[in-house]
Amino acid sequence: MATARLLFHSSYLCRPLTRQLDKCIFNHGGRYMSSLSVDNKENHLLRHLESRIKASGPLTVAEYMKEVLTNPVSGYYMNRDVFGAKGDFITSPEISQMFGELIGIWCVNEWIQGGSEGELQVVELGPGRGTLADDMCRVFSRFSQLKSKVSLHLVEVSPTLSGIQAAKISGEKNQDEVKLELSGTPHYYTTKSKYGQPVFWYQSLLDVPKAKMCYIAHEFFDALPIHKFQKTEKGWQEILVDLAHGRNADNKLCFVLAGGKTAGLSFLQPDSNDKRDHIEVCPEAGVIVQDLSLRVKEYGGGILIGDYGHDGDKTDTFRGFKNHELHDVLVEPGTADITADVDFSYLKRMVQPVGVITHGPKEQGKFLHNMGIGIRLQALLQNANAGEWKDMLSGYDMLVNPKKMGERFKFLGITSDDKKNYTPAGFENIPEPDNSDKNNVS
Numbered sequence: 001m002a003t004a005r006l007l008f009h010s011s012y013l014c015r016p017l018t019r020q021l022d023k024c025i026f027n028h029g030g031r032y033m034s035s036l037s038v039d040n041k042e043n044h045l046l047r048h049l050e051s052r053i054k055a056s057g058p059l060t061v062a063e064y065m066k067e068v069l070t071n072p073v074s075g076y077y078m079n080r081d082v083f084g085a086k087g088d089f090i091t092s093p094e095i096s097q098m099f100g101e102l103i104g105i106w107c108v109n110e111w112i113q114g115g116s117e118g119e120l121q122v123v124e125l126g127p128g129r130g131t132l133a134d135d136m137c138r139v140f141s142r143f144s145q146l147k148s149k150v151s152l153h154l155v156e157v158s159p160t161l162s163g164i165q166a167a168k169i170s171g172e173k174n175q176d177e178v179k180l181e182l183s184g185t186p187h188y189y190t191t192k193s194k195y196g197q198p199v200f201w202y203q204s205l206l207d208v209p210k211a212k213m214c215y216i217a218h219e220f221f222d223a224l225p226i227h228k229f230q231k232t233e234k235g236w237q238e239i240l241v242d243l244a245h246g247r248n249a250d251n252k253l254c255f256v257l258a259g260g261k262t263a264g265l266s267f268l269q270p271d272s273n274d275k276r277d278h279i280e281v282c283p284e285a286g287v288i289v290q291d292l293s294l295r296v297k298e299y300g301g302g303i304l305i306g307d308y309g310h311d312g313d314k315t316d317t318f319r320g321f322k323n324h325e326l327h328d329v330l331v332e333p334g335t336a337d338i339t340a341d342v343d344f345s346y347l348k349r350m351v352q353p354v355g356v357i358t359h360g361p362k363e364q365g366k367f368l369h370n371m372g373i374g375i376r377l378q379a380l381l382q383n384a385n386a387g388e389w390k391d392m393l394s395g396y397d398m399l400v401n402p403k404k405m406g407e408r409f410k411f412l413g414i415t416s417d418d419k420k421n422y423t424p425a426g427f428e429n430i431p432e433p434d435n436s437d438k439n440n441v442s
C-alpha cells in the first residue's frame with residue numbers, strides 16, 4: 001500500500017527550507033546534542049527537592065523526574081528553549097523539514113484511508129518548538145480536498161514552549177503574546193496557522209475533545225516519569241532518591257533501595273521471571289497510550305509514536321544531557337534534560353486489552369524510506385542551491401543512517417481493530433534501497 005509515497009510524486013512543496021545542522025553532534029545516549037549550553041542558574045529546584053525529602057522521605061524516581069522536568073517554577077522544560085543549536089539537544093523535526101512533512105503525509109494518508117470524510121483533526125503531544133507542527137500544517141495546506149477541514153490540537157505543559165510554538169506556527173505572533181488565560185474552554189490558547197488552520201493548546205490530553213483524530217507523539221514518551229526497580233536477594237525493590245547526607249561527597253542527592261514495599265512496587269508488580277536485574281516502568285506512558293487507544297477504538301483515527309526505545313530488553317536507560325554531553329541525573333536538577341528509553345513492549349502490552357492493533361516498532365530509517373523520504377529528497381534537491389543541497393543530504397543521512405538516528409529511533413503505530421488487515425503507511429515490509437547509497441550520502 002503505497003498511497004503515502006504516491007502523495008509525494010506530485011511536485012508540490014519543492015522549495016528546501018534551511019535548518020541549522022552545523023552545530024550538531026551525535027551523542028551515544030540517543031539524543032542529538034547541540035554544542036551550546038544552557039544557563040547555569042542558581043538551583044532553586046534542588047532546594048525544593050531537599051525540603052520535600054526532609055518533610056516526607058525519599059522520592060520515587062518518577063516523582064523526582066516529574067519535578068525536574070515540569071515543576072511549574074523551575075522545571076527543565078518550563079521556562080527555556082531547550083532545543084536546537086542554542087539548546088541541549090536537537091530532534092528530528094529540527095534536523096530536516098522532510099521529517100515533519102512525512103508525518104503530515106502519514107496523517108493525510110490516514111484520512112484518505114478512512115474514506116476522505118469529515119475533518120482531519122491532528123493532535124500532537126509535546127510539540128517542542130512547534131517545528132513538526134509547522135511542517136505538517138504546510139503539507140496539509142497543499143491538499144485542496146483538505147481546505148477548511150484541518151485543525152491542530154497541541155498538548156503542551158510548558159508556557160515558554162507554547163509561546164515559541166504559537167510564534168512559529170502562526171508566523172506572526174510574538175511568543176510573549178501567548179497568555180495562558182482563556183477560561184471556560186478546555187484549551188488555554190488558540191490561534192491560526194500561517195495557512196489559516198485553527199490551532200488549540202491544552203495542558204493535558206484529558207482536555208482534548210474526544211473525536212476522530214490522528215495522534216502524533218514524537219520524543220514525548222521519553223520525557224514521562226519512570227519508576228526504577230532493582231532485583232535483590234529479597235526480590236524486586238524500588239529505587240528511590242534520597243539526600244546524600246555525605247554518602248557521596250559530590251552529590252547532594254543519591255539513589256537508595258526502598259528496603260520495604262512501596263506503592264509503586266505493589267501497583268506495578270515487576271515480573272519475578274524477568275531475566276533482567278534492573279527495570280524501568282513508566283505507568284504514565286501506559287495510561288496515556290491506553291487513553292489514546294480507547295479514543296481511536298471509539299471514534300476512529302490513528303496513533304503514531306516516534307521515540308528512542310527498546311522492546312523490553314534494556315535495563316538502566318535513565319540519563320541526563322547537558323551541554324551536549326551525558327550529565328549525572330542527580331546533579332543540578334532542572335538544568336539538564338533527563339530521559340529514559342521508551343519500552344515499546346510495555347506500551348503494546350498496555351493497549352492489548354483495549355482491542356486495537358499495534359504496528360512496529362519500526363526503525364526510523366525504514367519507516368521514513370517507506371514513507372517516501374527518497375522521493376522527497378530528490379524533489380527538494382532539484383530546487384536547491386549548493387548550500388541547501390549539502391544541508392538536505394546531511395539531514396537525510398542523520399535521519400535514516402542506522403549508525404545515526406535511523407535504527408535507535410523507532411515508530412509504533414496503533415489503529416483500531418475494525419480494520420483487520422490494515423497496515424498504516426510506513427509500516428509495510430518494503431525492501432530498502434541499497435545501503436551503499438546511504439553511506440555515500442554525507
Ligand code: SAH
Nearest residue numbers: 077091126127128155156157158218219223
Ligand atoms: N516533539 C518535539 C519535542 C520533544 S521534547 C520534537 O520532536 O522536537 C518533549 C516535549 O514534551 C516538550 O515540548 C515538553 O515541554 C513536552 N512535555 C513534557 N512533559 C509533558 C507533559 N507531561 N505534558 C505535556 N507536555 C509535556
